[in-house]
Amino acid sequence: MSTKTGSYKTYQSHARHTGSNPAAHIPDPRLLILPQEILKDARVLDIGCNNGAVTGHLLLRHGVKSVVGVDVDEELVMKSQSHVKFMLSRVRPCSDPPPGREEWYPVSSVRKHGPRIPPAEARERGRFWCGDYVTATDPAASGGCPGYDVALALSVVKWVHLARGDSGLRSFFEKVAADLRPHGHFVLEPQGWESYARAVGKNPELRGVFEGIRVRPGEGMEALVAECGFGLVRRWGVGTGEGLKREILLFRRLGDGEGGDGLDDV
C-alpha cells in the first residue's frame, strides 16, 4: 500500500523533509509560510491527510474553523482522528489564552489519562474520511459544492499522478476546483520528477503509468492547474523560509469569466 499511495506508516508530515520525526508541538514550516489571513476561520480540505499532523497544526496554530481530511489509507484515517483528539486535548480552555496554551497540558497527561475531548466534539473541528479523493465522495457531503475556503495537497499529487496518469491528475485538479468556493485557495506541494522515478523503483507496477506521463511537475503541471480554473498567486522555492524542502505553490480559484494571467498578491 505504502509504495503505491505513499501512505508510509512512519511518515510524519514534513518529517521526511527534515530527516527526523518532529514532536507534535513543532510547527509545520509549510503552513507557516502561507498568508495566515487565508487560513483564519477557513474551512479547509486536507487531501492526503496522512496521520493528521497538518490538520492538528491547522486547528491549533492557524485559527482555521474546521478541517476535513481525506486519505486513501484507513489506518491513517483512524490515526488522524486519534491525533486530532490528542492535539485538541492539550489546549487549555480559557477566555484569555496565555502564550503556549496550545501545548499547555503535557503529552504525558493525555497519554496517561486519555484525551479529554469527546470524539463527537473532535469531529466537529477535524473530520476525516477514507477513500480515493478522485473517485470517491465524502460520505458527509450533502451534494453540491462543499465550498471549502482552502484546499491543501501537500506531497500527494505524485501518487495520484502515478496511479491514474495525466487524465487522473486533471480529474484531481478539476475536483479540487469543484470543491472550492470561488476565489478559494489551493495550496500545492508537488514532488519532483526524480521523486517519481524513486517511487517507480520501489514499486515497478507503477512503471506503465509512469512511462505514459507527459505532464511533468513544473511548468507542465502548473499549466494543467491553470486549465482547471486556477490562477497562480505565489510560489515559494526550495530553501525559502525555514526547513522548506519542496516548492510550494499557492493558487486561487478563478471566478466565472476571470482570467488567470500573472501572479497577484493575496
Place this chain on the structure above:
Amino acid sequence: MHVDSSSSCPTRLYGTRTAPKSNTIEEHQCALQRVMFVPRQLQKKALRQQPKEPAPLVPPEKSTKDDHIDPTLAKEMVMTLEILFSDYGIESGPPEWFSARMRSVEGESDFIHLSALLDCPLLAEMKPKPSQMTFRKALTQYPSDFLQLSKDKYYIRRRHEHLPSPKSPVGHQKGSDDSTIYIEPHVTGITLNPGRVARMLSQSAMPRKYLPVQFVEAGDTAWAFVILSTAVSHEDAGNQELWPRDWIVMTKHEWRRRDEEYQQLRRRRPTLSTRTRLPERHDRASGSSAQQMWPDRPSAPTVPADPASAREDYQRNEAADYEFGLIVYLTNLHPLTTKETITSFITRQADRYNRKKSSSKAKGNLVPKDEDGPPVNINYVDYQKGLTTAYLRLRKVQDSELVVSALKKRKRRMQDGNDKKGKKVTADSGKNDWVQATNVGGNEERIYWEKVLAAKWGGGGKTKRKRPSQPVTLDVRPSGEREQTNGGKPPKKIKFSD
C-alpha cells in the same frame, strides 16, 4: 566429476605432481590436495585451521585502527555511562545487578567489565549499538571526571571520591522532585537515549549549576523526566532561552499542577452511563444459540446494507461516540476455545466464503478468477474462557456483514477448543449447533459501546486492569485509540536483568 583441487595451490605453477617438501601446514595441505581429491569445503576448512599466534593477554598500547569515534557519539556514550553509574542509576535497578558484575582488578575492587554493561536496558536505544571497544574509545576520547577506567581500559568503576555516602540515597530521593524537570524534546525518540538528552542539555544555555544530568527517566518517545544536580527554579524552567531550542520544559511541580488540572477537566467532560447493564448474553450451557436466548429478537440482516442508507448511517455515526454496525455476537462456540482460535476460525470462514463467491462469479465472467473478496478485519475478540458466546469487534461494517453472511452460509461447528476449521453441519442432521453470528444493533449496541468507552475513559488498559481493586470491565479498546491508550502505562523505569 573430477575437480582439480590444485587450482588454489601456488605449487600448481610448477606443473608437477611430485609432492615437494612441506615445511608449513599450508604447504602440507597443498601437497595432500595434489595427490588426492579433497572437497572444496574441506580445503577451505583446512586452510582456515592455520595456527594463530597466541593473542596477547594485555591489549597493545596503540591499536593500528582508528581510535577515534564520532565526538558527539563519544560524548553521549560517556554521559550514558555516567547516568548509569549515578546514584539514581544504581538505585533504579536491582542491587545485585551491579554487585554481580563487580570484579577486583589489579587489587582494586568494584570494577565492572565494559562488556558486562552491554545488556543494560539503559543502553538499549543507543544507535549505533555500543560495544566494549566503542565504550573504551569514547572513554579514552572524553575521560570522565566521574568514572575511572582500569589500567587495561577494559574495566570501569565510579571514582572513589564520588562514591555515595551511606546516607545519601534516602536524602536525594526525597528532594529529587525539586531538581526534576519534565521535558518534551523537539524530536521524538531521543528521550529513550539518556546520553543524548544529557548531551543536548549540556550544550544548551542552561545554568551550569544544574549539570551534570543525574538521571533521565523516559516516559515514552515524546517525554521524560530529567533529574538535574540542583533544584530548578520556576523562572529558569520557564525561560525558553535557557533550554535546547523547541523543547518544552517545566518543573516537576508545574507538571504535577497541570496534570491535576487536566484530570479535573477530563472528569468534567460528559460522562457515559456505566450503570446500565448489558443484557446477560453469556450462557454457560453449551450448544445454546442466540435464537434460543432471545426468541423475540429479530434476526439481523445478512445482506450488505442498502447504499442509499449509507448517508443516514453516517449521520447517526456522527452524532454518536462510536461507529455503528461493528459488533457481531457469536454463539455456539466450543466452551474450551480461545480468542486466537476464534480469530482463526472466523477468518477462515470468511476467506472460504469469499473464495467461493468469487469463483462462482468468475464462472459467469463477472470478475477475474483470482480476485478474491477483501479479508475480514477483526479488531477485538471479546471472549471469556468457558463460554460458548463472544462478541467480535470488527474494523468496518462490511467486515461484520461478511462474518454474519459467511457463518450463515458455511454452517460450521467447532468440534473442540482448538478447531480452527470447523465441521459442516448437514441439513439432515437436524441440528443447528453451528457457530452463528448476529449483528448487534440498537439499544444493545449502544449499551455495549458505553461499557467499552467507559472502560476506556476510566483509564482502562492492561496495567490498570491488573489491579485487584479495579472493577472488572470489558476488556476492549477501539483500534482508533490504541495509539493514545498505549501511553497509559507508567513511565519506563529501567529494568535490569541478570
